Amino acid sequence: MSAANAAPRLRPNARTLGIGVVLVLLAAFVVYAAQREMRKAAPEVQQQEIHAFSQPRPAQSAAEERFAQAMWNIHAEVRTAAVRMTFAGLNYKMGDGDQTSIQTKVAPLTAVFRQAETELRALEAPPSMQPTRDRYAGALVLYRDASQEMIKVAQDGKEAHLLKAQEMSERASGVLLEVGEELWPGEIKPN
Amino acid sequence: MRQQVFKALTGAALVVAAAFGTSAAYAQNCSVWLVENSRFMGVPFGAFQPDRSYVQGSTDPKNNINTVDLPVNVGVIKCGKELILYDNGWNQTDYHKATGTDHWSPLSKQIAQLGFKADDVSKIIIGHGHWDHAGSLDEFPNAVLYVQAEELRGIEWALNYPGHERIRATNVDKGGCSRTPACGYPPKTVDSIYGKVLRGKAVIVNGEMEVLPGVRIHPAHRAHTAGSQLLEVPTAIGKLVFGSDAYSSWEAIRDWEVANIQQTDSVQQFLAYEKCYKITGGYQNCVAAHEPLSYTDKYPLTKNSWVGMNGGRLAEITLAPGETSRKK
Numbered sequence: 001m002s003a004a005n006a007a008p009r010l011r012p013n014a015r016t017l018g019i020g021v022v023l024v025l026l027a028a029f030v031v032y033a034a035q036r037e038m039r040k041a042a043p044e045v046q047q048q049e050i051h052a053f054s055q056p057r058p059a060q061s062a063a064e065e066r067f068a069q070a071m072w073n074i075h076a077e078v079r080t081a082a083v084r085m086t087f088a089g090l091n092y093k094m095g096d097g098d099q100t101s102i103q104t105k106v107a108p109l110t111a112v113f114r115q116a117e118t119e120l121r122a123l124e125a126p127p128s129m130q131p132t133r134d135r136y137a138g139a140l141v142l143y144r145d146a147s148q149e150m151i152k153v154a155q156d157g158k159e160a161h162l163l164k165a166q167e168m169s170e171r172a173s174g175v176l177l178e179v180g181e182e183l184w185p186g187e188i189k190p191n
Numbered sequence: 192m193r194q195q196v197f198k199a200l201t202g203a204a205l206v207v208a209a210a211f212g213t214s215a216a217y218a219q220n221c222s223v224w225l226v227e228n229s230r231f232m233g234v235p236f237g238a239f240q241p242d243r244s245y246v247q248g249s250t251d252p253k254n255n256i257n258t259v260d261l262p263v264n265v266g267v268i269k270c271g272k273e274l275i276l277y278d279n280g281w282n283q284t285d286y287h288k289a290t291g292t293d294h295w296s297p298l299s300k301q302i303a304q305l306g307f308k309a310d311d312v313s314k315i316i317i318g319h320g321h322w323d324h325a326g327s328l329d330e331f332p333n334a335v336l337y338v339q340a341e342e343l344r345g346i347e348w349a350l351n352y353p354g355h356e357r358i359r360a361t362n363v364d365k366g367g368c369s370r371t372p373a374c375g376y377p378p379k380t381v382d383s384i385y386g387k388v389l390r391g392k393a394v395i396v397n398g399e400m401e402v403l404p405g406v407r408i409h410p411a412h413r414a415h416t417a418g419s420q421l422l423e424v425p426t427a428i429g430k431l432v433f434g435s436d437a438y439s440s441w442e443a444i445r446d447w448e449v450a451n452i453q454q455t456d457s458v459q460q461f462l463a464y465e466k467c468y469k470i471t472g473g474y475q476n477c478v479a480a481h482e483p484l485s486y487t488d489k490y491p492l493t494k495n496s497w498v499g500m501n502g503g504r505l506a507e508i509t510l511a512p513g514e515t516s517r518k519k
Contacts, residue, residue: 076360080350082378083350087343087347093385094388166386172378186367187368190231190234191321191451
């Protein structure tokens with residue numbers, strides 16, 4: 001092929017020019033659309049509310065540490081008793097026991113919650129920990145009332161008692177978590 | 192006589208074919224998403240996977256990672272009109288400081304990012320009853336909970352253990368309980384499971400159960416806890432098996448290593464891994480609860496991912512025919 005023959009082919013005609021313009025416009029449109037999408041997506045992520053839950057906490061004073069330790073011993077008993085109480089109800093619902101078995105299992109737990117409350121109130125709490133102690137004492141009252149409510153099933157067989165007791169117990173369990181988070185921040189580990 | 196035998200055989204063949212045909216048509220493919228309910232930050236790798244404990248100065252990729260961030264993954268499974276959660280994370284913000292958590296949001300809000308309402312969740316199947324997998328039940332009042340009876344028996348066995356107090360303790364020290372039989376089940380979590388039972392919104396499962404056509408619970412007792420259970424789900428990319436903490440780490444399933452030993456019998460954990468290999472034909476479709484590589488190309492099943500509220504990630508794993516993408 002000679003250079004003289006090739007030259008006219010390099011010269012674009014109107015049709016080629018037209019296609020070229022269309023292609024450039026299309027490419028520009030694609031770039032514009034992509035940028036627009038990216039602009040739309042980016043702020044969405046940035047605007048997310050970022051919760052910073054893992055803030056460092058101030059160290060406890062010696063008095064607070066002593067109180068937390070003393071409460072821990074009570075808490076260990078309460079926590080196990082609370083789960084036992086739940087299982088008394090679960091067993092009954094799963095057919096593993098009759099009405100009287102609830103009374104047999106739960107009545108000793110009422111005593112545990114009562115005893116825990118007495119011990120807790122006897123603890124000397126530093127002023128900063130008094131609201132915490134009061135909240136925990138409130139949870140113990142809820143647990144105690146829940147246990148007494150459950151026992152009523154043995155008398156009349158009405159499951160409404162169990163529902164009422166479960167609601168109280170779950171509220172108390174929530175308080176245990178709140179207090180635990182404050183006093184024993186390593187209590188719960190990833191499982 | 193020969194004709195009668197032929198007719199009988201043909202009839203039998205037709206019955207068998209009809210039975211298979213019905214069963215095949217009955218099972219439907221499901222759509223599946225994965226949601227990162229939260230992320231435990233900076234967990235020592237050795238505490239999660241003992242075979243990958245950090246060794247200072249080691250150049251072995253198995254031993255040169257000090258800490259890992261562990262997602263808490265929840266499966267969102269849509270089969271026809273049924274919306275199922277496999278595990279349900281947790282929603283008590285009091286756990287945050289205790290566990291060094293990030294990326295957390297309430298699960299009901301997280302699934303809203305996929306266009307689902309909390310009230311639409313019809314079933315919640317918990318792989319086990321630990322607080323970080325059974326902690327959002329109250330957000331889904333209409334959902335029926337599926338839990339293994341063995342899971343409940345296991346906790347109660349520990350509570351009533353007559354010997355050393357450590358065995359029956361629900362917590363053993365302020366630094367957090369671990370490994371003891373009743374550890375990981377705070378009163379709040381057990382109360383909410385009980386609440387479902389009391390309200391007639393729970394199915395106590397004994398072993399294997401088909402909850403929907405083709406969607407099948409498999410027991411994996413002691414593979415993480417006493418009553419761990421897996422979930423087989425039919426999808427357009429083949430069967431998936433969700434494993435909760437029996438499948439804590441996808442890499443561990445691939446490499447046959449134990450992971451996240453709590454109330455775990457390592458042999459049972461390996462048998463649970465094998466179950467996924469058998470059902471799915473390999474390890475790619477095993478869905479892990481805490482795999483650090485989740486939502487990346489290195490865990491291919493979960494790579495189609497994006498970032499949602501509070502940095503929590505989501506993945507669209509597979510869509511059933513006719514289902515449109517919910518990826519944003």
